[in-house]
Amino acid sequence: MANKKVKVGIVGLGRQGYQHAENLALRVPNCELIAVCSVVEKEVKEVQEKWGIPYGYADYDEMLENRELEAIFIASPSGFHYEQIEKALEAGFHVFSEKPLGLYLEEAEKVEKAVSRHPDKVFMLGFMRRYDRSYADAKRMIDSGEIGEPVLIRCYGLDPAGKLDSFLKFARDNYSGGLFLDMAIHDLDLARWYLQAEPEEVWAIGGSYARPEFAELGDAETGAAMVRFSGNRIGIFVAGRNCAHGYHIETEIIGTNGTLRIGTVPERNQVMIFNETGAVKKCTGGFLERFEQSYLSEAEEFINCILENRKPSVNVRDGVESTRLGYACKKSFETGKLVRVKS
Amino acid sequence: MANKKVKVGIVGLGRQGYQHAENLALRVPNCELIAVCSVVEKEVKEVQEKWGIPYGYADYDEMLENRELEAIFIASPSGFHYEQIEKALEAGFHVFSEKPLGLYLEEAEKVEKAVSRHPDKVFMLGFMRRYDRSYADAKRMIDSGEIGEPVLIRCYGLDPAGKLDSFLKFARDNYSGGLFLDMAIHDLDLARWYLQAEPEEVWAIGGSYARPEFAELGDAETGAAMVRFSGNRIGIFVAGRNCAHGYHIETEIIGTNGTLRIGTVPERNQVMIFNETGAVKKCTGGFLERFEQSYLSEAEEFINCILENRKPSVNVRDGVESTRLGYACKKSFETGKLVRVKS
Amino acid sequence: MANKKVKVGIVGLGRQGYQHAENLALRVPNCELIAVCSVVEKEVKEVQEKWGIPYGYADYDEMLENRELEAIFIASPSGFHYEQIEKALEAGFHVFSEKPLGLYLEEAEKVEKAVSRHPDKVFMLGFMRRYDRSYADAKRMIDSGEIGEPVLIRCYGLDPAGKLDSFLKFARDNYSGGLFLDMAIHDLDLARWYLQAEPEEVWAIGGSYARPEFAELGDAETGAAMVRFSGNRIGIFVAGRNCAHGYHIETEIIGTNGTLRIGTVPERNQVMIFNETGAVKKCTGGFLERFEQSYLSEAEEFINCILENRKPSVNVRDGVESTRLGYACKKSFETGKLVRVKS
Amino acid sequence: MANKKVKVGIVGLGRQGYQHAENLALRVPNCELIAVCSVVEKEVKEVQEKWGIPYGYADYDEMLENRELEAIFIASPSGFHYEQIEKALEAGFHVFSEKPLGLYLEEAEKVEKAVSRHPDKVFMLGFMRRYDRSYADAKRMIDSGEIGEPVLIRCYGLDPAGKLDSFLKFARDNYSGGLFLDMAIHDLDLARWYLQAEPEEVWAIGGSYARPEFAELGDAETGAAMVRFSGNRIGIFVAGRNCAHGYHIETEIIGTNGTLRIGTVPERNQVMIFNETGAVKKCTGGFLERFEQSYLSEAEEFINCILENRKPSVNVRDGVESTRLGYACKKSFETGKLVRVKS
Incomplete structure (x- = not known):
């Protein structure tokens, strides 16, 4: 049990994404960041080298095909959230997404439905406070x-x-x-x-x-x-x-x-x-x-929820409302x- | 000039009125509290004895007939303010009144008119903050x-x-x-x-x-x-x-x-x-x-305005608005x- | 009783002395500042005019001959304290002195003896804190x-x-x-x-x-x-x-x-x-x-001690020790x- | 370079030692806690299982024989420090020790000499503040x-x-x-x-x-x-x-x-x-x-000093003085x- 580590991929390596990636790669116990994805090729390479991440992607859909992964961390620009969440859930992954669920209320509501279709998956929203x-x-x-x-x-x-x-x-x-x-x-x-x-x-x-x-x-x-x-x-x-x-x-x-x-x-x-x-x-x-501390703690909670098969207190409904x-x-x-x- | 003292009468000796009276009697330079008025006879006597105030009244109109007085300090219950202000102004006194000008907007507006009829008198409202x-x-x-x-x-x-x-x-x-x-x-x-x-x-x-x-x-x-x-x-x-x-x-x-x-x-x-x-x-x-300090300072400002023939920065319009x-x-x-x- | 006021003379009108004088003249209830003394003639005149003080002195000994006075307030330079305290006590006055009792321990001890020779007089030291x-x-x-x-x-x-x-x-x-x-x-x-x-x-x-x-x-x-x-x-x-x-x-x-x-x-x-x-x-x-508040409060306490025939909690021994x-x-x-x- | 991890063994699993061990096992990047040592057998087992630590020892000298190790972390009772530091240095390890260097000044001075005999080794003292x-x-x-x-x-x-x-x-x-x-x-x-x-x-x-x-x-x-x-x-x-x-x-x-x-x-x-x-x-x-943050940061600094071949700002002399x-x-x-x- 001690050695069981959740294998995670992250999309988005901007300021916030980078911080998340660093936490996942170095500081979150029981977590292994094995894939990073960004349209900015340079960011991907840099991070892969810095922390020894085996997989790098420019294309999100491609990352979702990596069956070693168990969870996806979404830190891309807000406009991409709702689609990326849906896709990751459909592909069978646990999902953490930065806020917001989507740019429009309708997008948020779509995510809510997608989450409800996958009750066995952990979905967590980045209300880190x-x-x-x-x-x-x-x-x-x-x-x-x-x-x-x-x-x-x-x-x-x-x-x-x-x-x-x-x-x-x-x-x-x-x-x-x-x-x-x-x-x-x-x-x-x-x-x-x-x-x-x-x-x-x-x-x-x-x-x-x-x-x-x-x-x-x-x-x-x-x-x-x-x-x-x-x-x-x-x-x-x-x-x-x-x-x-x-x-x-x-x-x-x-x-x-x-x-x-x-x-x-x-x-x-x-x-x-x-x-x-x-x-x-x-x-x-x-x-x-x-x-800083909450960004780390929420990621720990996400990983622990997966390992312990439970749901976080922040749920998709909180995001919608x-x-x-x-x-x-x-x-x-x-x-x-x-x-x-x-x- | 140093010896010129403004002779003041106060109406209302409740908690706030008592504090005002004590300030006027003991702590405000260039001020002499020579009259106190309250429907509670006991309060009047007590204060007269304690600070050696020569005149005591149960009736406000009677106090206004005392021609030694130059200024009236109103600290009675709010419902009496507008009438007492008007009367004091009409009787030729400078007036300080606790807030509010009146219980109703119409009362406040009446006070405003009364004040404007007496541009030579100092009128000050107790916005002590x-x-x-x-x-x-x-x-x-x-x-x-x-x-x-x-x-x-x-x-x-x-x-x-x-x-x-x-x-x-x-x-x-x-x-x-x-x-x-x-x-x-x-x-x-x-x-x-x-x-x-x-x-x-x-x-x-x-x-x-x-x-x-x-x-x-x-x-x-x-x-x-x-x-x-x-x-x-x-x-x-x-x-x-x-x-x-x-x-x-x-x-x-x-x-x-x-x-x-x-x-x-x-x-x-x-x-x-x-x-x-x-x-x-x-x-x-x-x-x-x-x-505590503002109650004293506003009373000092009121007395100084009278002595220096100027108007306080809090005016009747502030009360109305x-x-x-x-x-x-x-x-x-x-x-x-x-x-x-x-x- | 309300009208009984202690008549006070002050020596020293520097920064601290001026503040004391202003308090005694304007803010301390039951106190009447009737005499001021300073070697700086201009200070004496200015203060007399400003607050209507009847007696002004350049010479301390002369002030002590004024038999209307009941209490002396000493705010002169430290080097004069011990002599002025002694003289005032010997002349039959209550005495308030700014700290220190004297520049040297021997001076302070002399003051202690002088105070003990006048147990009926109020002596207070300006430990205003x-x-x-x-x-x-x-x-x-x-x-x-x-x-x-x-x-x-x-x-x-x-x-x-x-x-x-x-x-x-x-x-x-x-x-x-x-x-x-x-x-x-x-x-x-x-x-x-x-x-x-x-x-x-x-x-x-x-x-x-x-x-x-x-x-x-x-x-x-x-x-x-x-x-x-x-x-x-x-x-x-x-x-x-x-x-x-x-x-x-x-x-x-x-x-x-x-x-x-x-x-x-x-x-x-x-x-x-x-x-x-x-x-x-x-x-x-x-x-x-x-x-500011303590300078006023200590002066009030001094006057009240005189009126109520009691001793302040700061005594001469505190000054000596x-x-x-x-x-x-x-x-x-x-x-x-x-x-x-x-x- | 990214994958290079320093292999560490720790001695002492009391309150402070446990915290250090947890940091080394889970939170310090580029560090791998591979050995734990304590005379309390239960502590060793518990920690090994919890974080998947391969080697457990009851005997300190035995741990020093493990040639996979590169660095020793000393969090045992103060009385053991100076000997354990010396031994670890002599055995060729980098050493981090909790304060004090020793219970007596002579012990601290002995440590200073030992450190000076091993200028190629990183020695760091736990002045975490x-x-x-x-x-x-x-x-x-x-x-x-x-x-x-x-x-x-x-x-x-x-x-x-x-x-x-x-x-x-x-x-x-x-x-x-x-x-x-x-x-x-x-x-x-x-x-x-x-x-x-x-x-x-x-x-x-x-x-x-x-x-x-x-x-x-x-x-x-x-x-x-x-x-x-x-x-x-x-x-x-x-x-x-x-x-x-x-x-x-x-x-x-x-x-x-x-x-x-x-x-x-x-x-x-x-x-x-x-x-x-x-x-x-x-x-x-x-x-x-x-x-909490300093305990983690000092451990990170120790590991980084080893990886980057430099010395920490806290040195053995600070401990002696x-x-x-x-x-x-x-x-x-x-x-x-x-x-x-x-x-």
């Missing part, structure tokens, strides 16, 4: 009643201003779903997870303040959505792409007997510097830095109206 | 451009759970305006002050979670309002009456180049205790504790709809 | 057993680098006692107060790192003293004059069941700014800013040896 | 001059009160070196590393406050050492075994232009809970939790005298 130790600790505290009944959640998801230009360049040529689907989706998932409630109505607003380009794209530089959940529970979501101090992910859950906050100061580490500026905590620069709520936010932002979330 | 050093410092930083253009404000106004019962008892017999008018009004003022923008549309939600009595009163235990301000600026307001850790007043202003937070942890003082619970900061218990927005929040909460704010 | 709310709260917590038995105290007293040059200029012409007597004396008092133990042995070290001028003066830029108190309790004292981030006063008391920290981050107020530097708390710039320990630190620093503290 | 990201970041900031010249270091090393009983039981039968050698040694190393200075003189004090058993053992429950380093730099070390809030490791470096603090609040994670107690950060419970200083602290504590550190 649930595997962050702080977030997981908060969940345990809520479940054990430490703050009473959770009634309000506030989530901030702010990307660093330093990446604003590269995002604008990307967004001009690619459909990302816009601020609420692209950035807030992790928070929408957290809200459902922590509140154990479903969204019923949403109003979303926002604007382009420093950079008019966002308005031209029909998107927002910074936006906010307020959601009424079942039982009149309250969700407040702020998403942005122009955060001066770095990557700011913060979550607060107010309960009838107490409140939890996660990440109030997005501090880089435990160092504080005191100088003529004052007392300063440097802040995290990006998601790979902030969620977050997408549905994300699209409701988007519609509200675009129309300026209150939008009912139909589930 | 503007005089808190932290809030004032934040204002200076914003005005000097330290965070760029402010685009989002988030305000928390949470009353301690320990006072929930006494509030419910009070609210059964008195109209307070409900959560948004009673609690959030300071925050609505802060939002206009910091954003320098006017509200255009609001959606407010909330519920009764621990205590169904709030629903029976048509009010909310905890509520949230999201406001679209001019220029698509964003306002997020959370108000509540069931805060486990005490009195939590927190404000955040996100700008295009930086963010300010005031009061993230509502710490009582500079002591941290480390014990088996962890590292603990005790929290403030109520508004008199949190805003906050009330207008408060009523829009209330209407939205009651109807469940998006509400336009007509100014 | 004891009246700071955070420090007072810590004392209450210790006394009520919240941290068990206190076994170690660590005190930081660091002056801002910005005032280094003006200090060096001053120190060239004036004997201040050096770093441990001048800066650490408040901390030495706090240690005895919190630990309820007396010092037995000390070792003090330090150096001149950025500025060799300190060595030339026989003083240290930054120094540390470790003290063994009775019962093997431990005292750690760091004093310095080159603190980059401002005025840093921090105290920690470790007990057998918990630990207290006061002022870990010497934050100016409740504002935190997040910008490209990180998450920043600005720091306090000096003692008048940090201890702190001075004794300060001189032991100084001797240890100068000789490099362990020094026994003889009490 | 240097590999903690916060500590490493602080080092980078100091080296780049961000705080000017470092002049004072303050280090806290406090073990949780919850482990006090088990320590007392252990200490009755085992020589651990006492508080300063056992607990403070990591801090003594950090001081030399950050200050780039050598200790010259030390005074150490301490006592048994809650538990007289420490005095009976000739040890201290809580102790403090003040060290004068070359250039009059100052070191302050507090070590203890009775920390109510958990495992508290804190380090501060004061420089001529700024100050760094690491771990001021030993927070467990990024969650803050607000409840009737106040605003609470839970604290870390022990060294494996606090330094820390031990020398630790013994000087011990002697000072035992004699009550100032002790010169002879190097």
Whole structure:
């Protein structure tokens, strides 16, 4: 049993994909990364050599024909997710996919059906925050009643201003779903997870303040959505792409007997510097830095689910419902109206 | 000049009124509290004896006939404010009034007219937070451009759970305006002050979670309002009456180049205790504790405005517009709809 | 009773003296500042006019002949303290003196004798930190057993680098006692107060790192003293004059069941700014800013002691023993040896 | 190159040894744990089965005969270190050893000689804190001059009160070196590393406050050492075994232009809970939790040094000098005298 290792192939070797690949190749116990796939040939070669990966592919379908593989890890651009998930499941593999399930709600729903056709396969979605130790600790505290009944959640998801230009360049040529689907989706998932409630109505607003380009794209530089959940529970979501101090992910859950906050100061580490500026905590620069541990832990959980023949707590329905709520936010932002979330 | 002291009379000697009276009697330079008025005879006597106040009244109109007085300080129950302000102005006095201007928007608008009929008199409204050093410092930083253009404000106004019962008892017999008018009004003022923008549309939600009595009163235990301000600026307001850790007043202003937070942890003082619970900061218990310095500073500013023949930065219009927005929040909460704010 | 006011005269109108005078003239209830004394004639006139003080003196002895006075407040340069205290007591006045009792231990001991000759007079020493709310709260917590038995105290007293040059200029012409007597004396008092133990042995070290001028003066830029108190309790004292981030006063008391920290981050107020530097708390710039409330509270306590015919908790012995320990630190620093503290 | 893996054997499978073994078996890239050794037969079997380790030994010398091995990892009880290090080096292996080098200074010096006889072998000592990201970041900031010249270091090393009983039981039968050698040694190393200075003189004090058993053992429950380093730099070390809030490791470096603090609040994670107690950060419970990342990183560094044919920044001299200083602290504590550190 100790020697049983799950043989994995990964598609997508961009920034996030590379990190996943490195984890799978070097750090996830009981896992063997034996295949990598990317349309960028150079990336494939580099990774194969660096970590001694035997199989390299430019073509995803070809990788799926490799019968040594047991599981597929999908970290390709979002537009490819739903098809690649379906294909991998049909080909008999366990599947981990980065969020989102698809660019459109219909795609997400198709994935849901595909997953339901393969109940014997492990399917896991990359809502890695649930595997962050702080977030997981908060969940345990809520479940054990430490703050009473959770009634309000506030989530901030702010990307660093330093990446604003590269995002604008990307967004001009690619459909990302816009601020609420692209950035807030992790928070929408957290809200459902922590509140154990479903969204019923949403109003979303926002604007382009420093950079008019966002308005031209029909998107927002910074936006906010307020959601009424079942039982009149309250969700407040702020998403942005122009955060001066770095990557700011913060979550607060107010309960009838107490409140939890996660990440109030997005501090880089435990160092504080005191100088003529004052007392300063440097802040995290990006998601790979902030969620390094969760990226590893979610991959471990995926592999363990396969080995132990069980399902992860993040399921395909979580992906569908977050997408549905994300699209409701988007519609509200675009129309300026209150939008009912139909589930 | 040094010896010139403004002679003041105060009406209302409840918890807040007593604090104001003590400040006026003992701590505000260039001020002489020479008259106190309350329907509770015992309160009047006690205060007169304690601080040597020569005049005591049970009747407000009678106090206004005292021609030694130059200024009236109004700290009576909210329902009396608008009439008492009008009368004092008509009688030729400078007036300081606790918020609100009146219980209804119409009352606030009447006060506005009365004030405009007396341009030579100082009128000041008790939005004391503007005089808190932290809030004032934040204002200076914003005005000097330290965070760029402010685009989002988030305000928390949470009353301690320990006072929930006494509030419910009070609210059964008195109209307070409900959560948004009673609690959030300071925050609505802060939002206009910091954003320098006017509200255009609001959606407010909330519920009764621990205590169904709030629903029976048509009010909310905890509520949230999201406001679209001019220029698509964003306002997020959370108000509540069931805060486990005490009195939590927190404000955040996100700008295009930086963010300010005031009061993230509502710490009582500079002591941290480390014990088996962890590292603990005790929290403030109520508004008199949190805003002790601002109550004194606003009274000093009122007296100085009289002596220096100038007007305070908080004017009657600020009171009217906050009330207008408060009523829009209330209407939205009651109807469940998006509400336009007509100014 | 309410109208009874203590009539006070103050000597010394420098930075600290001016602050005391302003408090006594405007903010301390039941106090009337009727006389001011300074060798700088201009200071006297300015203050008399500003706050309407009837009597002004250039000569201290002359002020003591004013029989309207009941109490003398001493805020003159340290070298004058012991004589002025003695004279005021002999002339029949209550006396408040800024620290130190005198520049030399012998002077402090003389004051102690003078005080003991006038048991009917209130004598109070300006160890204002004891009246700071955070420090007072810590004392209450210790006394009520919240941290068990206190076994170690660590005190930081660091002056801002910005005032280094003006200090060096001053120190060239004036004997201040050096770093441990001048800066650490408040901390030495706090240690005895919190630990309820007396010092037995000390070792003090330090150096001149950025500025060799300190060595030339026989003083240290930054120094540390470790003290063994009775019962093997431990005292750690760091004093310095080159603190980059401002005025840093921090105290920690470790007990057998918990630990207290006061002022870990010497934050100016409740504002935190997040910008490209990180998450920043600005720091306090000096003692008048940090201890504004305690300067007022100690003066109130002095006046109340007179009116209520009782003694303050800070007594002359506290001043003598702190001075004794300060001189032991100084001797240890100068000789490099362990020094026994003889009490 | 990618496939080259260093084959490692480990001795000692206690709490720390098990953690090292798990890292080596599962998480350190380019490493293959092929042998485990412990006198506790059950531990060996369990670990072999769990991670599929081919070789198991009860006898250390036997393990050294396994010529497949390239490196030995020593995590046995401290008393065995120096002999096991020597033997492994003589047998031609690279060696990683947990601290200390030996229980006595003479043992440490013997190890130093052994290491110098094998300049081609990698020898690394487990001063894992240097590999903690916060500590490493602080080092980078100091080296780049961000705080000017470092002049004072303050280090806290406090073990949780919850482990006090088990320590007392252990200490009755085992020589651990006492508080300063056992607990403070990591801090003594950090001081030399950050200050780039050598200790010259030390005074150490301490006592048994809650538990007289420490005095009976000739040890201290809580102790403090003040060290004068070359250039009059100052070191302050507090070590203890009775920390109510958990495992508290804190380090501060004061420089001529700024100050760094690491771990001021030993927070467990990024969650803050607000409840009737106040605003609470839970604290870390022990060294494996606090330094999880450093235990992994130091092992990675050891393996990389072997593969890349270079030496780690922690060398045997660091171990010898820390031990020398630790013994000087011990002697000072035992004699009550100032002790010169002879190097």
